[in-house]
Amino acid sequence: MDPVSGHDRAADVLLAEGKVAAVGPNLEAPGADVFDATGLVVAPGFIDMHVHFREPGFEHAETIETGGRAAAAGGFTTVCCMPNTNPVNDNATVTRYIVERARHLSPVNVFPIGAITKGSTGEELAQIGAMREAGAVAISDDGRPVMNSRVMRRAMELAAGWNMVVIDHCEDLNLSAGGDMHEGCPSVRRGLRGIPSAAEDVMVARDILLAELTGAHYHVAHISTMRAVQMVGYARRRGIRVTCEVTPHHFALADEDSIPYDSNYKMKPPLRAREDVSTVLEGLVNGAIDVIATDHAPHTGSEKMQEFERCPFGVLGLETAIGVTMEYLVHTGQIDLMKMIELYTAGPARVLGLRRGRLETGWPGDVTVFDPGRSWTYDVNRTVSKSRNSPFHGRQFRGKPVAAVVGGRVVWPQD
């Protein structure tokens, strides 16, 4: 299945020299290794444009190697890693370090995302051009917003010149301060301080205005509110270059679904109200949302075992993405398989300007193979990630990754 060409048929895929050499029925390739994908879906390699691999600086929680293995086990062949490491990826030296480490240690392609500002402190612009030349594919201060509108304007102007997308983590820190979950009935009942939807909405509104002013391509990370999705739809109808992504946990779970005080449900943005989840689903169906990205955010057990208010924000995502998406979007009839594949392949490739996400002759030999009907239970204790913080532990899904092929080589499962 290839969403760009619309091909949906039984065929052989021949990979040679790292590329797709041919797609068609009954291909002859004497001596080639054969992967029998009878009854399975063969798609372009899945891309996750939003992960945190914690290296350099927080290798106890994840590394480029373990994160790369988790990506492959989840059926991904390409990931983009956010710059909130230590040191922050705000200059070409760190960018090159990540690119080099990934080349040697990661089974999947890893493209770094550079910081917007030095140290992601939101004040002074980072070395955007130098990071671009070192291999950064986008800029973001993810984990933090760019609060200063003047700085964001300059970043957008510069990024437009370098033909890079600006990804913003949309959170007004003054509105969200002290909040641990979405501000609504469940937060009141649990006696927890809330993060209002407005904390996201005002930043999306501002960024859309700045994208219009500068002509830059602006991308909303992990969109989660009704108003934000509506505003993105409005901006696109007006011809403003805005795209956005949603995480599996934000379209699968609402605030009231979370287990009280369980830090495996604590993330930013928080799980929102049921009406927000419905609008996100509409956005996936009507095309307002371009991409599903996991925001894979590993934290170790000791970090996540503190009292709820002290726990860091973030949950794993790579190994459950296909299962959650099949279960909540495809088997429920919200979207078809082809649309799901697009949200994981051509969608992110288009946002980032990557020449990936197609299963056609001459394109990179990255392939994801999955079984849309296979039932399985996710056991976080058997994850290949270094961390265990998932809200989906013990959940049963129908739809499972079977293999990840990167540059013509089967990288998962390993034999």
Ligand SMILES: [Zn+2]
């Ligand atoms: Zn974020």
